[in-house]
Amino acid sequence: MNDRLKQLYKTVILKHNKAPFHYEKKEAATHQLEAYNPLCGDRFKLFLEVKEGIIESIHFHGYGCAISKASTSVLAKNLEGKTMKQALALCGEFQQVVSPDVTAKNELEEFEAFAAAKDFPGRLTCATLSWEAVQSFLVDKE
Amino acid sequence: MFGTPTFRQQFPIFQHHPTLVYLDSAATTQKPQVVIDGITNFYQKENANIHRGIYDLAAKATQKYESVRQKVADFIGAKNRSEIVYTSGTTAAINLVAHSFLLPRLEQGDEVLVSAMEHHANLLPWQMACKAKGANLRIIPIDKAGNLDIVAYQTILSAKTKMVAIVHISNTLATINPIAEMIELAHQKNIPILVDGAQSTAHYPIDVTTLDCDFFTFSGHKLFGPTGIGVLYGKAAHLEAISPYQFGGDMIRTVTYQDATFAPAPQKFEAGTTNIAGVIGLGYAIDFINQFDKKAIATYVKELGNYAREKLLMINDLEIIGNAQNKTGIVSFILKNAHPHDVATFLGEANIAIRAGHHCTQPLMDFYGIPATCRASFSIYNNRAEIDFLVAEVKGIQAFFG
Numbered sequence: 001m002n003d004r005l006k007q008l009y010k011t012v013i014l015k016h017n018k019a020p021f022h023y024e025k026k027e028a029a030t031h032q033l034e035a036y037n038p039l040c041g042d043r044f045k046l047f048l049e050v051k052e053g054i055i056e057s058i059h060f061h062g063y064g065c066a067i068s069k070a071s072t073s074v075l076a077k078n079l080e081g082k083t084m085k086q087a088l089a090l091c092g093e094f095q096q097v098v099s100p101d102v103t104a105k106n107e108l109e110e111f112e113a114f115a116a117a118k119d120f121p122g123r124l125t126c127a128t129l130s131w132e133a134v135q136s137f138l139v140d141k142e
Numbered sequence: 143m144f145g146t147p148t149f150r151q152q153f154p155i156f157q158h159h160p161t162l163v164y165l166d167s168a169a170t171t172q173k174p175q176v177v178i179d180g181i182t183n184f185y186q187k188e189n190a191n192i193h194r195g196i197y198d199l200a201a202k203a204t205q206k207y208e209s210v211r212q213k214v215a216d217f218i219g220a221k222n223r224s225e226i227v228y229t230s231g232t233t234a235a236i237n238l239v240a241h242s243f244l245l246p247r248l249e250q251g252d253e254v255l256v257s258a259m260e261h262h263a264n265l266l267p268w269q270m271a272c273k274a275k276g277a278n279l280r281i282i283p284i285d286k287a288g289n290l291d292i293v294a295y296q297t298i299l300s301a302k303t304k305m306v307a308i309v310h311i312s313n314t315l316a317t318i319n320p321i322a323e324m325i326e327l328a329h330q331k332n333i334p335i336l337v338d339g340a341q342s343t344a345h346y347p348i349d350v351t352t353l354d355c356d357f358f359t360f361s362g363h364k365l366f367g368p369t370g371i372g373v374l375y376g377k378a379a380h381l382e383a384i385s386p387y388q389f390g391g392d393m394i395r396t397v398t399y400q401d402a403t404f405a406p407a408p409q410k411f412e413a414g415t416t417n418i419a420g421v422i423g424l425g426y427a428i429d430f431i432n433q434f435d436k437k438a439i440a441t442y443v444k445e446l447g448n449y450a451r452e453k454l455l456m457i458n459d460l461e462i463i464g465n466a467q468n469k470t471g472i473v474s475f476i477l478k479n480a481h482p483h484d485v486a487t488f489l490g491e492a493n494i495a496i497r498a499g500h501h502c503t504q505p506l507m508d509f510y511g512i513p514a515t516c517r518a519s520f521s522i523y524n525n526r527a528e529i530d531f532l533v534a535e536v537k538g539i540q541a542f543f544g
Contacts, residue, residue, distance in 0.1 A: 001542065005491050009484075009542075040483055041500045041513035063513045065481035066543070123487060 007116035008123070009066065012109060016070035021077040022059040029059065035072065035133035037125055042068045044130055046076075048137075053084050060130070067117065067126035074110045075130050084138055091135040098127045144434075144442045145525030153523055154178065163494040163528045168313050168341060168472050168519030170363045173427075177367060180426035181419050188422075191415055193392055207418055210425035211408070217428045218339075218358060219349030220375055227381070227408040228416055231372035232340040233263040235359035236307070238374055238387045238411065239336055240267035243357075244305050246385070250276035253302040257282040257290055257319070258509055259312040262502040264338040268307055277304070284509070288315035288466040296327055303333045311341035314501045314517065315464030316447060316472035318342070325355050334380070340364055344521070345443045345470065347436040350375050362420060367427030371420030374411070381407035388413040439522055440470075446520040446529065447471030453533040457540055463515050471520035474501075477536070480543040482514040488539045489516075494532055 029047035036043045044062035048055055058076035075094070079087045096102045097111045098118060106112045117127040143149055150156045152174045155164070164172060184206075190199035192207045208223075215223040229235040244254070254268045258281050272279045280298050283291045299306070306328045311318050321337050328335040336357035339348060344365035350358045357380070362371040376384075386393055386404055390413040395403040404410040431439070450473045454460055459478035477485060482498035489496055497517045500507045507513060518532060 001488075001538070002491055005488060008487070039499070041504070041507065042483075043513065065483040067484070069481075120487060122490075123483070126483065 004116070004119055008120060010113045010116070012074075012113040013066060013070040016073040016110075017066040020060070020069055020073035022057070022080075023061060023073070024059050025061045026057070026059040029057075031137070033133050033137050035062075035068075035130040037068075037129055039125075040065075042126065042129060044068070044072050044133075046072070046130060046133065048134075050084070055079055055082055055084065055087055064129070065123075065126050067114075067123055068129045071114060071127045072130035074114075075134060078108070078110065079134065084141055088135065088138040088142070091131050091138065094131050095128065095135075098124055144439070144522040145446075150523050152176070156523070159493070161493045163492075163531055165518040165520065165524065165528070165532065166495045166497050167344075167521035167524075168364075168517065169497055170369065171344060171366045171521055172523060173368070174366055174430050176430055177423050177426045181368060181423045184419050184422045189419075192418055203418065206425070207421050210421050210428075213425050213428050214373055217348075217432070218343070218360075218373075218375060219351045219353075221351055222378060224406070224408055225375055225378050225381060227374040227376065227411045228421055229359075229372045229374050229411075230370050230417065231361040231363070232338060232359045233372075235357075235372055235374035236264055236336065236338065237267045239357050239359075239376070240271045242384045242387045243334075243376075243380060244268070245271050245274065248272070248275040248277050248304055251302065252277040252304045253280050253298075253300065254278070255280050255282055255295070255298060255303055255306045255308075257308055258284045259288065259290070259315055259317060259503065259506050260307070260309050261313055261338065261340070262504070263340070264307050264309055264336075265505070268305070278302075282308075284315075284317075286510075288312065288317045288464040288469075290317065290319050290324075292320060292323065292327075295324065299327060299331055299333065301331070303328075303331065306333055306335040307338065308335065309338045309341070311339075311346070311470050311472075312464065312503075312506075313341050313472065313519075314474055314503045314506055314515065315466060316469040316474070317464060317466035318346075318468040318470055320468075321355070322353055325353055329354065341470070341472070344431065344439075345436075346440050356380055362424040362427060365427055366430055368420050368423035371417045371424050373424075376407075378407070381411070386410045386413065390414045392416075434522075442522060443471035443520055444469075445471075446524055446526070447473055449526055450518060450520070450529045450532070453529060454536065457533070457537055459540065460536070463510055463512070472517065473519070474515040474517045476512060476515050477540055477543070480539055482516045484543065485516050485536070485539055488542075489532070489535055492531075492535045494528075494535060496532075 026047035031048040042064035192204040334356040339360040343360035358375040363369040486498035
């Protein structure tokens, strides 16, 4: 296993892939989103419980690669308890981490772990899949 | 001789990427030097537009373009070169038949048959035609191993069936379908049948006259030729009877402001300036294949597939999707704990090119209840050492994701 792979498959990512945060269906949630990449078939359902502008909980379920699954898990863990506005800001922050034009590092280890996806253009969409779904939901809600 | 270092020298990609293990020939094959040189030579020394020019260059370009048509006809056993229509590829060829042949003949309540293992290219054009006319698309079932259910096929064929479209070799499952039998069964009920030969034409002997299929399609880039060129074979009577698909220059007989009459087939299907260099390249690709015994190619590729299956199956928690009795050198597999894209990324780092995804066969993936597979596909430049390397790397990946 070479260094590039070690960078991409960091411990943080592998941990989230093996034991994802809130990995279960919550059909009764106030909002259900779909994160779907028709090119590769990765598909997650996200269950958001939103009350009075606060995302009280996020659960998810579906099928995807280690990167997309871990990234969705990190999303669920970090957006829970946030206001819609805070959540939207975090979506922007995550996008910055994987943006090839940005070199600054993110303080959050769970975000920064995905920075290596920049070196794998074919895998960038795996990292951003669920973030983009949540982002467009939040933008619509604004 | 296939797969040896000397043989591989004919493909310059391997000189530029000496450690490349290219196992993605079902997506597109690599190009031999003779094809690349042929195209370059045409642009450098022979380039002119075809058919209308009086000057020498144009006449020679036309002659070469049309001589490839004869070459294609001979290559697939067509009786006459006028039965060979150049298209941009298999997809365009199938769309042409669905649009110009089937659609005007299709009525509400009619049925069109395709198999459960079709590539989207041989599914969506028929799906669209059926939707447009209120006809029904019927699916010939397969078993879990990936064998087509020929008994069910016989049952579904009926007076309502207006068309059968079947893939010769599945790009996902490797299944080689019993097309001769299927064509015969369709013809017993006077039903026309199209065979999608995208995966078969490079490696298997094809004789459309013996097969007696109504239409046969393939792409140049899957048989060592350039992209953007493909072929529609159609029986002369069909091609004569059906209307053009696209309209414009070079496909007419007479034109007034209000009306037009069209050239005979195949010209009426080749509107505008076609992919001339693509045709030239296709000609060189066919010359390249014709150096070899096609039966020997088929055997070699099949044996690589069998060897890969045997070795891959020794890995724990690896499942092969597509275990039909008759199959070619394509192996789709999944690992229990690693997603196909993670596998493809790891293999990519080892310079092994495989494909991961649904392979444009989403309904087939649904049938197996999986979203994606890893697919290794083989051609004449591959060898057993490459498969051994693939297997060793997959073992490592399996261990990593545990």
